[in-house]
Each structure stands twice: as structure tokens, then as C-alpha cells.
Amino acid sequence: MKESLAHNHRTSIQAALKAIADVDTLGRLSETFKILGDPTRLKIVVALTNEELCVFDLAQVLSVSESAVSHQLRILRSLRLVKQRKEGKLVFYTLNDEHIEDLVRVAIRHYTE
Amino acid sequence: MKESLAHNHRTSIQAALKAIADVDTLGRLSETFKILGDPTRLKIVVALTNEELCVFDLAQVLSVSESAVSHQLRILRSLRLVKQRKEGKLVFYTLNDEHIEDLVRVAIRHYTE
DNA sequence: TTAACGGTTGAACAAATGCTCAATCGTTCC
DNA sequence: GGAACGATTGAGCATTTGTTCAACCGTTAA
Numbered sequence: 540m541k542e543s544l545a546h547n548h549r550t551s552i553q554a555a556l557k558a559i560a561d562v563d564t565l566g567r568l569s570e571t572f573k574i575l576g577d578p579t580r581l582k583i584v585v586a587l588t589n590e591e592l593c594v595f596d597l598a599q600v601l602s603v604s605e606s607a608v609s610h611q612l613r614i615l616r617s618l619r620l621v622k623q624r625k626e627g628k629l630v631f632y633t634l635n636d637e638h639i640e641d642l643v644r645v646a647i648r649h650y651t652e
Numbered sequence: 653m654k655e656s657l658a659h660n661h662r663t664s665i666q667a668a669l670k671a672i673a674d675v676d677t678l679g680r681l682s683e684t685f686k687i688l689g690d691p692t693r694l695k696i697v698v699a700l701t702n703e704e705l706c707v708f709d710l711a712q713v714l715s716v717s718e719s720a721v722s723h724q725l726r727i728l729r730s731l732r733l734v735k736q737r738k739e740g741k742l743v744f745y746t747l748n749d750e751h752i753e754d755l756v757r758v759a760i761r762h763y764t765e
Numbered sequence: 766t767t768a769a770c771g772g773t774t775g776a777a778c779a780a781a782t783g784c785t786c787a788a789t790c791g792t793t794c795c
Numbered sequence: 796g797g798a799a800c801g802a803t804t805g806a807g808c809a810t811t812t813g814t815t816c817a818a819c820c821g822t823t824a825a
Contacts, residue, residue: 690782690783692783692784716784717784717785717786719784719785719786720783720784720785723783723784724783738791738792740791740792740793741791741792741793742792
């Protein structure tokens with residue numbers, strides 16, 4: 540039978556365990572990262588960082604079909620990362636989560652400096 | 653044929669386009685997010701934020717098979733997010749990218765405050 | 766009223782993903 | 796040398812994922 544004590548890292552293990560104790564937090568965290576892990580969604584979020592945009596414009600900007608954008612927006616909406624506002628036949632979207640915006644900002648800064 | 657000019661958001665589109673102009677950066681960015689988007693990998697990264705750990709310990713801490721951990725470590729290694737150090741039959745891993753560490757830190761802070 | 770358009774939706778499909786399982790490698794210890 | 800163990804690897808598999816396509820809804824403009 541395998542034994543962790545075979546190599547003396549008991550205290551290390553405990554520290555690591557403690558660090559990831561809040562499984563719930565880590566779960567939600569990885570979910571957030573997962574959302575931004577898709578290029579289309581990340582582009583949507585980045586685009587909306589600047590301003591309010593409708594589905595049609597988003598599709599044009601990202602060079603993706605309106606359907607594809609709509610599908611992704613639905614995901615972003617279900618996680619309350621984005622909110623919509625209807626105006627005639629247009630539907631405008633804006634970011635609804637300043638955390639996401641900060642995350643992206645930090646990430647971009649790291650990659651561009 | 654569809655026309656963006658149908659609704660007056662030309663300048664908005666241009667701004668959005670400019671914002672996501674560096675497709676390469678966004679691509680790498682979403683790749684990074686994608687890596688952290690998997691719970692197992694995120695846990696590995698978080699665990700390694702604290703200290704050097706070997707595969708066996710990681711497997712114990714995360715309650716995942718050594719094989720699964722090894723597979724994920726291979727991915728993290730291929731993206732140079734992690735580096736290894738052999739010591740006898742043990743292989744110790746440490747983080748190799750301070751950007752990742754910062755990203756996770758920022759994300760955790762947002763979710764816990 | 767009807768046609769056009771922006772947007773949404775669901776089915777279908779291909780691609781990617783993450784795990785298990787079994788085989789294998791290298792090192793240590795008897 | 797041989798057994799035990801930590802670690803890696805590849806095949807196989809089930810699941811998830813993101814897109815396309817076609818149908819449809821609501822609003823606008825003719």
C-alpha cells in the first residue's frame with residue numbers, strides 16, 4: 540500500500556490541503572476561467588469592456604455568425620456576466636461583472652508588458 | 653445583404669475592433685484562461701503556489717489518480733507553466749510563471765472579499 | 766398585411782477534453 | 796538480480812464543447 544510518509548512531506552501536504560480547502564471557491568473560480576478560455580467569449584468580453592454593443596455588431600467585429608455569438612451570449616448571460624437591453628429589434632449587451640473586467644485587464648497587462 | 657450602417661454604430665465597431673486588434677495576444681490569453689478553466693489543473697496550480705510538490709503528493713492532495721495528475725502536469729509543462737526537478741524516483745514540480753500566480757491571486761481575492 | 770431584418774433557439778455534428786486502465790521506465794532497496 | 800514504487804505514456808472511452816444550419820419570434824418599414 541502506498542504511503543505518503545514514505546517521503547517526509549506531511550507538513551507540505553497539509554499546507555497545500557489548507558490552501559485549496561475551499562473547494563467551492565475553486566470550483567467557481569475554474570468556471571470563471573473556463574468562460575474566458577474560449578476565444579470567442581473572451582473577445583466578446585473584451586469588446587464589451589469598451590462599450591455597449593448589439594449582437595449584430597459583435598458578430599461583425601468577431602467575424603463570427605450571429606448565431607454563434609448569440610449562443611455564447613446566452614452562456615455569458617446565464618452566468619450573469621453580461622446583461623441585455625432591448626431597443627427596437629436590436630439587443631444591446633454590456634458587462635455585468637466588474638470582477639471579470641479586472642481579471643481580463645490584469646491578464647492583458649501581463650501579456651503586453 | 654446585411655449592412656452595419658443600418659444602425660449608426662460605425663465608430664463603436666471601430667473602437668471595439670481596435671480593442672481586440674492583437675488577435676495573437678487574445679489567443680494566448682484565452683489559452684491561459686483555458687488552462688485554469690479545468691478544476692484539476694487549477695488545483696495543481698494553486699497547490700504549487702505554496703510550495704514544491706511531487707506527483708504522488710499532488711495526487712493525494714487533489715484526490716485524483718497519479719495518472720490523471722501526470723497527464724495534466726504534462727499539459728502544464730508543455731506550456732512552460734510548471735517545471736520539474738527529479739530527486740531519486742520522485743519528481744518535484746514548481747510554478748514556472750509568475751503571471752499565472754498573479755492571475756490566480758487576483759481571481760481568488762475577488763471571490764473571497 | 767407583408768417583407769425584411771436582428772436575434773434566439775434546438776438539433777446535429779465534428780472536434781476537443783479529461784479520465785481510466787494497462788503497460789512501461791527508472792530508481793531504490795532487499 | 797528482482798521486487799516495489801513513483802512517474803510517464805498511449806489507447807480507448809464517455810463527455811463536453813462550439814459551430815453550423817434551419818426554423819422561428821418580434822419589431823420595423825413598405
